[in-house]
Amino acid sequence: MTTLHLARHQPGGEPVLLLLHGLGATGEVWDGLLQRNWEGEVIAPDLPGHGRSPRLDTYSFEAMAASVAAVVPTGRQVVVLGHSLGGVLALALADGTYGVDVAAACGVGIKLRWSDAELAKAAEVAARPERVFATREEAVDRWLRVSGLAGLVPADAPLVAAGVVESAEGWRVAVDPAAFGVGAPDVPALVARATCPTFLAAGERDPMCPPEQLLEVDPDAVVLPAVGHNLHVESPLTLWPLLERLLASFTDALGR
Known part of the structure; x- marks a missing residue:
């Protein structure tokens, strides 16, 4: 199993917040969000083939989610906030098949519609020499x-x-250029398979996840005003309502 580079903040606190970055980025893109304290532990890995993490032989959402699951603390409940590709992995982890006890998950800025031309372009990028x-x-x-x-x-x-x-x-x-060939996610299917509360979100100005497409997939999705695709870097504290919603789901799970 691939061992990912992992940044940990406030080890041991509850609940664990797992932050998953998007395609091409690293865990540091979440640093601005940590300006406001989360009450529990925060872990932010570099995804496979990104930053300081090893590469995979083949990239799929399943393989990447399994790599992330391997670095999540065992025996702990986790809430997951993922951006773009990381949002897909957040939803994948929520189905309970990866051995992670996910209390709630949110996918932010996931590209929901892919044309044949866009998929062909992504495959071409993945095949380019480094x-x-x-x-x-x-x-x-x-x-x-x-x-x-x-x-x-x-x-x-x-x-x-x-x-x-x-x-x-x-x-x-x-x-790793090959990571760009991971393909298009079936977000409605991922949401349907989740065994915990999940929701979607995006910036009002996100060209990759326009609000009308977002709300079509998830009528309860959160549209965050005046921000674009990389809202966690553009205006990190805009995401705090998402964290509060994740924390509320965690608290509800404890009370059941």
Whole structure:
């Protein structure tokens, strides 16, 4: 089983909050959200093939969810907040088949509709040879664009460090290109299989998950005002109502 790089905050506290980043990013994208204290433990892994985590031979939502499940503390109830790809994995973990006791899960900014052209483009990106850059600056620029953080995060921000890696040949982006071929999720099916409360959310200005598509899939979804796709970086505390809803579900589960 792949052992993921894992950041842990406030170890031992309850409930455990599992934060799952999106495609191309790393666990550091959640740092701004931690400016407001969660009362329990927070864990934020780099997903397989991202940042400092090892790569997979083949990428699927199931394989990635299993890798995440392997680093979740055993015997603890967990609430999960995932963004984009991480949101899909949050919903996958909620079905109870990965050995994680999920009390509630939220997927934020999940792309719900995929055209044939978009899937073909993703497959083409996944098959490309990995690029090596002569300078760190070039690699950082590429990583910011690949992760969707260009314009939101300056090149000298601390969280950029995990997004690039130096090798004997030069600098590369710390993302396995093959991860882009993971495919399109069946979000309604994932929600239907969940054995705990789940809900969806997205920014009002998210072009990848427009509110009308979001509410069609989940009429109780949360539309967060005046933010876009990478809302957890753009305006981190906008997500706090989602955390409060997850915490309420955890509390309800304790009372049953």
